[in-house]
Amino acid sequence: MKNRFPPSIVNLLLKEGQRFEVNGQFKTALGTGIIPIVASARGGKTSLAYALIDYAIEYTNRPIILDSFPQKVIDEGIPKHWKGRVSNESFNDIAKIDEPAIWLLDDSATHFNSRSAMTSTNQTLAKSAGVLSHFGGGMTVIFTTQSMSGIDLSLLRYTTISPIIRWVDKDLIPQERKEWKGEIQYGQYQLSKVCKDERFRDFFWSAKDKVLVKSNYPKFLEEEKDPLKKDLMSRPMRYHTIEEKEILLGIVKPPRKKTAKRKAE
Numbered sequence: 001m002k003n004r005f006p007p008s009i010v011n012l013l014l015k016e017g018q019r020f021e022v023n024g025q026f027k028t029a030l031g032t033g034i035i036p037i038v039a040s041a042r043g044g045k046t047s048l049a050y051a052l053i054d055y056a057i058e059y060t061n062r063p064i065i066l067d068s069f070p071q072k073v074i075d076e077g078i079p080k081h082w083k084g085r086v087s088n089e090s091f092n093d094i095a096k097i098d099e100p101a102i103w104l105l106d107d108s109a110t111h112f113n114s115r116s117a118m119t120s121t122n123q124t125l126a127k128s129a130g131v132l133s134h135f136g137g138g139m140t141v142i143f144t145t146q147s148m149s150g151i152d153l154s155l156l157r158y159t160t161i162s163p164i165i166r167w168v169d170k171d172l173i174p175q176e177r178k179e180w181k182g183e184i185q186y187g188q189y190q191l192s193k194v195c196k197d198e199r200f201r202d203f204f205w206s207a208k209d210k211v212l213v214k215s216n217y218p219k220f221l222e223e224e225k226d227p228l229k230k231d232l233m234s235r236p237m238r239y240h241t242i243e244e245k246e247i248l249l250g251i252v253k254p255p256r257k258k259t260a261k262r263k264a265e
Contacts, residue, residue: 002059006209008162015060015100016138032138033159038145039166044201045144049104050218052142056102057085063101067091070239077232079220094128099136105143132159148180163207167200183207
């Protein structure tokens with residue numbers, strides 16, 4: 001069903017110009033912007049991101065990029081109907097992508113923390129926020145984070161956003177960025193009224209649409225019998241090599257790319 005998500009989310013998942021219905025009227029999708037998914041650990045961020053991607057694969061021809069996911073996950077974890085649509089380029093290479101891609105940046109707060117020295121990827125995100133519509137004909141970024149306080153505000157000031165709020169540990173809410181604290185508290189209140197799961201994974205709060213939305217666990221994960229394939233998709237960063245994990249955490253610097261001069265030497 002094309003309207004299984006609220007209008008503000010559909011507006012960003014569909015390709016620019018695609019039509020969708022809102023209250024009996026047809027609108028054309030913007031097809032570019034940012035969808036932040038906020039939840040504490042094991043709060044269903046990644047599974048919801050996959051549900052959004054599943055929707056885009058079903059209703060669009062947009063390429064999907066799982067930012068810096070291990071190649072093992074791409075080769076062995078993704079479902080069959082994603083094959084040929086998914087790659088794992090780094091967001092730092094956004095300028096090289098000439099298609100209206102949908103990017104997934106999983107657990108952004110861990111790797112792009114605005115309170116620490118900005119990584120090159122965080123700088124790329126901050127600089128690209130206002131021009132996402134110009135890259136590849138319009139791009140959409142889905143990122144998952146445990147707190148909006150860990151996200152550089154420039155990502156959210158210069159483009160269309162559609163925030164999603166899931167379960168946030170009450171002990172962490174006082175540390176939340178002041179611009180978002182009230183919205184996250186209100187989302188927790190709304191979720192507490194309908195959710196039976198203690199971590200509120202059966203619904204999510206669409207902050208822009210001001211509606212509760214039933215969470216549908218991705219069918220391909222629900223039906224998957226292979227525990228390894230499930231884990232590959234559930235905890236993808238686990239399958240990086242030790243060296244790759246150290247680079248992601250900033251413990252070691254990535255190897256320098258050889259210039260033409262160095263290659264000649």
